Structures are given as structure tokens and as C-alpha cells.
Amino acid sequence: MKNINTKNILNKLYTGICNIYEYINFLDEHSKTIKQSITIKYENINCRVSYYNNSSNILSSKEDIFNNIISQKIKLFLDNDIDIKAGSIIEVTQNGKTTKYKNSGEPVIYSNHQEIMLDIFDNIG
Numbered sequence: 001m002k003n004i005n006t007k008n009i010l011n012k013l014y015t016g017i018c019n020i021y022e023y024i025n026f027l028d029e030h031s032k033t034i035k036q037s038i039t040i041k042y043e044n045i046n047c048r049v050s051y052y053n054n055s056s057n058i059l060s061s062k063e064d065i066f067n068n069i070i071s072q073k074i075k076l077f078l079d080n081d082i083d084i085k086a087g088s089i090i091e092v093t094q095n096g097k098t099t100k101y102k103n104s105g106e107p108v109i110y111s112n113h114q115e116i117m118l119d120i121f122d123n124i125g
Contacts, residue, residue, distance in 0.1 A: 007079070013077070014047050015048055017044050018042075018076070019043050020084055020091075021038050022038070022088050024038075046078065047077060048077045049092050052073050053073070074118040076101070078114060080111070086104075087103055099120070103118060
């Protein structure tokens, strides 16, 4: 059973909006091969992106600072009624900035929300 009051409180913390895109398979009639395309599944979903570092060490050098930035974790919080597949592309606008992320795994579903670890989307390659 969902706690509606808790969900309402969590929704007030969502300061971002996201669009969620999924890869879909289709048969290319010309080549007779299965190909993929990206399609939007959800638009303008309330969410929140949170950033944290996995390290609690004191940084003592430029290399330590660089390594700490690379180990930064990105987590998306949103309503648990949204069905997001692993591998989805998630575009978030929060605090006036829009960033594309890729979903790095399955969402962790809780009774009132879900959390998804994200990576910055890399168009190169």
C-alpha cells in the first residue's frame, strides 16, 4: 500500500523535469535486419538529480581532485509509477541546466519513489 502523504512530500522535492527515451527494435525492410531507433516514452516528468562522491578521503593533490571528480555518482529520483528500462536515455532540466544521461542499470524501486544511477550520455564514438 502506498503512503500518498509521503509521495506528496517527495514530489515537492522534485525540482527537475525529465524526458525519457527508449531504444526500440524494428525490422529494416530493405536490409531485412533488426535495427534500433530511439523514441520518447515519457515527457515532462517531475524528478530530482542528486550528485555525490563515493570517497570520504581528504584530497591532497591535483590528481586526487581529478580522480574524485571522475568518481562522482549521479542519482535520479522520481515517482515509482514511471516504468524505465535499463539503457534508457534520460534528459533532465534542473536549476536552469539541461543534461543528457544514460541509465546505467535497473531502477531501485521503493514504496514511494525510485532511484536510478546515471552516467553522463556520451554521443562520441
